[in-house]
Amino acid sequence: MEKAQGFQVILVEDAGKRKAYAKITSEVLRYSTDFFHRKGFVQLMPVILSPITDPLGPDPGSSVIKTGEIEYLGQRLSLTQSMILHKQLAVKEGVEKLFIISPNVRLEHPKRGKSGKHLFEFSQLDFEIAHAKKEDVFALMDEFVRGVVEHTRVACREEFAALGRELLEFDGAFPIYTTHELKEKFGEDWETVASLAHKSPFWAVCHKREFYDKEDPEEEGHYLNYDLVYPEGFGEALSGAEREHEYSRIVGRIGKDMLDAGRYEAYLELAKEGLVPSAGGGFGIERLVRYLSGATHVGDVQMFRRVPGEAVVV
Numbered sequence: 001m002e003k004a005q006g007f008q009v010i011l012v013e014d015a016g017k018r019k020a021y022a023k024i025t026s027e028v029l030r031y032s033t034d035f036f037h038r039k040g041f042v043q044l045m046p047v048i049l050s051p052i053t054d055p056l057g058p059d060p061g062s063s064v065i066k067t068g069e070i071e072y073l074g075q076r077l078s079l080t081q082s083m084i085l086h087k088q089l090a091v092k093e094g095v096e097k098l099f100i101i102s103p104n105v106r107l108e109h110p111k112r113g114k115s116g117k118h119l120f121e122f123s124q125l126d127f128e129i130a131h132a133k134k135e136d137v138f139a140l141m142d143e144f145v146r147g148v149v150e151h152t153r154v155a156c157r158e159e160f161a162a163l164g165r166e167l168l169e170f171d172g173a174f175p176i177y178t179t180h181e182l183k184e185k186f187g188e189d190w191e192t193v194a195s196l197a198h199k200s201p202f203w204a205v206c207h208k209r210e211f212y213d214k215e216d217p218e219e220e221g222h223y224l225n226y227d228l229v230y231p232e233g234f235g236e237a238l239s240g241a242e243r244e245h246e247y248s249r250i251v252g253r254i255g256k257d258m259l260d261a262g263r264y265e266a267y268l269e270l271a272k273e274g275l276v277p278s279a280g281g282g283f284g285i286e287r288l289v290r291y292l293s294g295a296t297h298v299g300d301v302q303m304f305r306r307v308p309g310e311a312v313v314v
């Protein structure tokens, strides 16, 4: 088979580290699952193939070059880019608090390989809460991040020592800024600069993003969504929002984004029956492990790297 041009083959520089990253990942999964169960969430199984998936745009932060697709028995099925639309449908089924650890395939442009934080295949912990507001998600995630830091600090003491990683402590609720404030202070490309300037994670609210993130009914062009950003330059941790749940609003937003409404047919049919208002978010497991362990590249913490622009070895 012909090899794609311009690909590099990279394995993690010190193979001994893979064992440490595996242990930290395992403890992150254990803590996350326990945490969401303790908070009354129901864990759902992921889907990998569906006629509908997250369009991942228009979002200035997205560089996905195409959606992975297969044809099966005459149906065109997309590889999951995120479980967002299925989360809304599961909430409609009456599962009021849910989470899913799901594989996401996002075929990012190879230039993203150098960002340190992009993968074309990763696992996302996606959660959704019926009738919740953004403040509920802030409180939940503030507690989660603090908890996972404390848990791994103890459970992975040896691994952190071997990696030379000292995690900073932080107290109090994470600060909340609007993206407008962040742009003013740190420039258009505020994420990495602002992340480097912080010692604790912080929230960035109000991004123009996908149709399912709710537009502020009081202020057109403003959005009830948020990103959580790790400190020390590690950048984006989570994206989420209060959701558009009214059929007419969803159709309007899909139209504004110039998406093909035909691709969302089944979702729209169900939305017509009425979706339940909800809020939620999703965070990449590998990005969390990278932040905790201080790894240079998020691909380093994967046992089998999936970095845009690098050939897949195994």
Ligand code: ASP
Binding pocket: 054, 081, 082, 083, 084, 124, 126, 127, 239, 240, 241, 280, 281, 282, 283
């Ligand atoms: N999971 C995210 C959400 O809940 C969407 C994303 O993956 O960016 O909004």
Ligand code: MG
Binding pocket: 061, 236, 238, 239
């Ligand atoms: Mg995001």
